[in-house]
Every structure is written in C-alpha cells, then in structure tokens.
Amino acid sequence: MTAVDSPKHKKAKALKSTSRRPAKDLCSECGLCDTYYIHYVKEACAFINQQIAELEAETHGRSRNLENQDDWYFGVHQDMMAARKKQPIPGAQWTGIVSTIAIEMLNRGMVEGVVCVQNTKEDRFQPMPIIARTPEEILAAKVNKPTLSPNLSVLEQIEQSGMKRLLVIGVGCQIQALRAVEKQLGLEKLYVLGTPCVDNVTRAGLQKFLDTTSKSPETVVYYEFMQDFRVHFKHEDGSIETVPFFGLNTKELKDVFAPSCMTCFDYVNSLADLVVGYMGAPFGWQWILVRNDTGQEMLDLVKDQIETQPVNSSGDRRNAVQQSIPAYDKGVTLPMWAAKLMGVVIEKIGPKGLEYARFSIDSHFTRNYLYVKRNYPEKLEAHVPEYAKRIVNQYKLPES
Ligand code: FAD
Numbered sequence: 001m002t003a004v005d006s007p008k009h010k011k012a013k014a015l016k017s018t019s020r021r022p023a024k025d026l027c028s029e030c031g032l033c034d035t036y037y038i039h040y041v042k043e044a045c046a047f048i049n050q051q052i053a054e055l056e057a058e059t060h061g062r063s064r065n066l067e068n069q070d071d072w073y074f075g076v077h078q079d080m081m082a083a084r085k086k087q088p089i090p091g092a093q094w095t096g097i098v099s100t101i102a103i104e105m106l107n108r109g110m111v112e113g114v115v116c117v118q119n120t121k122e123d124r125f126q127p128m129p130i131i132a133r134t135p136e137e138i139l140a141a142k143v144n145k146p147t148l149s150p151n152l153s154v155l156e157q158i159e160q161s162g163m164k165r166l167l168v169i170g171v172g173c174q175i176q177a178l179r180a181v182e183k184q185l186g187l188e189k190l191y192v193l194g195t196p197c198v199d200n201v202t203r204a205g206l207q208k209f210l211d212t213t214s215k216s217p218e219t220v221v222y223y224e225f226m227q228d229f230r231v232h233f234k235h236e237d238g239s240i241e242t243v244p245f246f247g248l249n250t251k252e253l254k255d256v257f258a259p260s261c262m263t264c265f266d267y268v269n270s271l272a273d274l275v276v277g278y279m280g281a282p283f284g285w286q287w288i289l290v291r292n293d294t295g296q297e298m299l300d301l302v303k304d305q306i307e308t309q310p311v312n313s314s315g316d317r318r319n320a321v322q323q324s325i326p327a328y329d330k331g332v333t334l335p336m337w338a339a340k341l342m343g344v345v346i347e348k349i350g351p352k353g354l355e356y357a358r359f360s361i362d363s364h365f366t367r368n369y370l371y372v373k374r375n376y377p378e379k380l381e382a383h384v385p386e387y388a389k390r391i392v393n394q395y396k397l398p399e400s
Contacts, residue, residue, distance in 0.1 A: 023045050
C-alpha cells in the first residue's frame with residue numbers, strides 16, 4: 001500500500017503517555033489512544049460514545065431482546081453453563097479456561113497471535129500487554145492483573161506484523177473500542193474471548209485497596225470477590241485470607257474505583273464472542289456465556305478438557321440490593337464480628353448461581369447509575385444503555 005492510499009488513521013499520532021485523554025477523568029486506559037487508532041476515539045471510546053446495542057447487532061446478528069430479562073442481565077447468548085478444567089492450570093485466576101482456549105487456538109493454527117496481558121518483572125500487578133505467539137507467552141499472562149490495563153496499546157503492532165488471524169482477550173471497555181475499530185485492523189478473522197469486569201482500579205488505587213483490606217498487602221498474589229460474599233486473598237505462601245464484603249471499609253474505599261468503572265454498564269462483556277467469568281456458577285466453578293457461533297467454535301476446542309454442568313439459580317436478591325443502596329451512600333461499615341456473622345447468614349440463605357450474578361449486577365448498576373446522575377448528569381440519557389435503565393428501574397433510588 002502506498003502512502004497515498006494508506007488509511008487515514010495511519011496519519012494520526014498516538015498520545016504521549018502524559019497527555020490528557022479524550023475521555024478525561026472517565027478514561028479507562030484501554031490503550032486505544034496509545035496508537036494511531038486514536039483517530040477513531042470519538043466514535044470508539046466506551047465512555048464517549050456508548051453504542052453497545054449497535055455493536056451487538058453487528059457482532060452477534062441481534063442486540064438484546066428487551067422483553068427478556070435474561071438478556072438484560074447477561075446480554076445476547078446462545079448457551080450458558082458452569083464449567084471447570086479437569087486439570088486446573090496452577091496459578092491461573094480460576095481453573096485457567098481462558099489460557100487453555102487461547103493456547104489451543106494458537107496450537108491449532110486458528111490464530112497467529114493472542115493479545116493478552118502479562119505483568120512487568122518488577123511488579124506482579126503492573127499490566128504489560130503483549131501479542132503472544134507461543135503457548136509459554138500465553139501462560140505467562142495467566143491470572144488477573146486487577147488494574148486498568150492498556151490491552152489495545154498493541155494494536156499498531158498487529159497491522160505492522162501483517163497478522164491476519166487474531167485472538168484478543170480483554171474486558172468490556174477494551175472490547176467495545178476494539179469492535180468499533182475492528183474493520184480497520186485489516187484482519188481476516190478476529191476472535192474475542194472476554195471476561196466480566198467490575199470495580200477496576202489504577203495501580204495506586206489497587207495499593208490502597210490492598211493496604212486497607214488485607215493483613216499482609218505485600219504478599220498478595222491474587223484476589224477475587226467470591227460468590228460466598230467474601231474477598232479471598234491468596235498469599236505467596238499459598239495461604240488464603242478471607243474478608244467479608246460487609247466488613248470492607250466502604251468510606252475509605254469509596255473513591256478507590258476508577259471513575260470509568262463507576263460509569264460502566266458492561267459488566268458482562270456484551271461484545272465478546274465467548275465470556276468466561278465465575279459469578280453465575282457455583283463456588284469453585286467458572287461461568288461461561290457463548291454469545292455466537294464463533295464463541296461456540298472456541299469453546300468446542302476445550303470440551304475434552306473441561307467438565308460442565310447446567311447453571312442454576314436460587315434465593316431472592318432484591319431486598320439485599322435495595323438495602324445496600326442507602327448503606328453504600330452513607331458509607332456504612334459494620335464491625336468485623338457483625339460483618340462475619342452477616343457473611344455466614346447471607347451465604348446460607350442468600351442468592352446463589354445466576355441470582356448471585358444478578359445481585360452483583362443490580363448492586364453495581366444502581367450504584368453506577370447514581371454516580372453518573374450526580375457527576376455527569378448530561379451523559380445520563382445516552383450513556384446508560386436501555387437494558388441497564390430497566391435493571392435500575394426495579395429499585396427505589398434516592399432523589400438526589
Ligand atoms: P486465566 O487462565 O488465569 O487467564 C486470565 C486472562 O485474563 C489472561 O489471559 C490475561 O491476559 C487476562 N487479563 C488479566 N488481567 C486483565 C486486565 N486487567 N484486563 C484485561 N485482561 C486481563 N468475573 C466475574 O464473574 N465477575 C467479576 O466481577 C469479575 N471481575 C473481574 C475483574 C477484572 C479486573 C478481571 C481482569 C476479571 C474479572 N472477572 C470477573 C473474570 C475472572 O476473574 C477470571 O478472569 C475469569 O473467570 C477467567 O479465569 P481463568 O482462570 O480462566 O483465567
């Protein structure tokens with residue numbers, strides 16, 4: 001291709017790392033603006049131009065059916081299940097289904113590279129996005145980097161490398177921007193393997209969370225907000241520390257989450273072909289959403305390596321969500337003995353399976369709706385997708 005017919009975006013310049021981002025405080029550092037694809041940012045950025053329904057229709061052949069509550073919550077999907085690897089990958093976030101699918105796709109030649117995120121040598125939680133070309137490089141990206149991660153910063157390298165078949169692993173805001181520029185990438189086939197994502201933080205915010213919540217912040221290698229209503233911290237020596245959600249120091253932690261995440265309504269990664277999380281599955285299992293035929297093709301690659309069971313649902317989340325709205329607003333923190341007791345009770349009688357997933361989605365969407373209404377009232381109408389408005393409308397929110 002000559003300079004004359006080279007696409008317009010190649011003439012754009014990536015922003016310097018110190019420059020203010022187009023989405024300003026709402027930037028989730030997805031990495032798009034670190035490349036010449038910044039040319040498309042006004043259309044592509046999830047926080048400037050929310051367009052989930054339009055991109056769902058392009059990607060999956062339809063957008064959410066608003067008559068169907070399962071679609072409100074979990075997005076377009078053709079199958080859903082709980083799964084776990086028969087032989088888990090040691091050190092993966094859960095059982096390593098994400099890493100295993102990526103490795104299979106590479107080994108079978110379905111893709112030439114995999115966008116994923118390793119960590120830097122100096123810091124296990126500092127994200128370092130790469131295009132992996134070997135199974136070892138994919139394995140080295142296992143486990144969550146629980147921080148905003150510029151996964152799309154490697155997009156220029158894809159075009160330069162001449163790669164035609166690619167797998168991208170990422171969270172919702174990264175994938176929304178990716179789908180918006182997909183046609184400009186010059187690929188023959190793009191596969192997208194997503195994870196749900198919520199309450200992400202900057203590296204500094206992560207430190208504050210660890211320092212405020214764990215007894216030994218410097219030895220934490222992994223953590224997860226689990227279905228048993230506790231945060232599980234795994235330490236270097238293999239020990240597990242648990243802290244009940246209700247004992248978190250909400251007042252201290254109120255401003256720890258990135259503003260982008262406080263305005264996000266794409267918890268379940270609506271635009272990925274296949275989503276692998278945990279929150280709709282029983283404790284210890286992962287939760288899989290197959291959104292389209294491409295996602296099914298990806299899942300089929302590992303069917304001999306996983307066991308599956310149907311998803312189930314029990315309990316009623318609604319009272320707990322309604323009560324959590326003013327409690328969060330007031331920054332209520334229970335004494336640890338009461339938090340532990342509440343944790344035990346709610347684990348016994350509280351929502352489970354898909355109802356737990358709905359509990360988590362409802363709690364975050366009501367909180368985020370209020371955050372947008374209070375801080376970005378001019379964005380409320382266009383930024384909150386219709387399915388999220390319906391979810392939020394089930395609850396009574398404070399007037400202001
Ligand atoms: P592994 O095989 O360990 O692979 C993990 C993959 O995640 C790697 O390929 C890596 O490239 C990618 N990755 C790591 N960090 C990031 C990042 N910051 N941005 C983009 N990609 C990354 N699931 C839920 O059900 N509910 C939640 O609330 C939830 N919150 C999450 C929050 C964050 C910040 C992240 C990254 C994930 C979250 N997940 C959530 C997904 C879940 O924690 C697991 O990642 C998922 O189940 C896959 O587990 P695994 O063992 O198969 O992954």
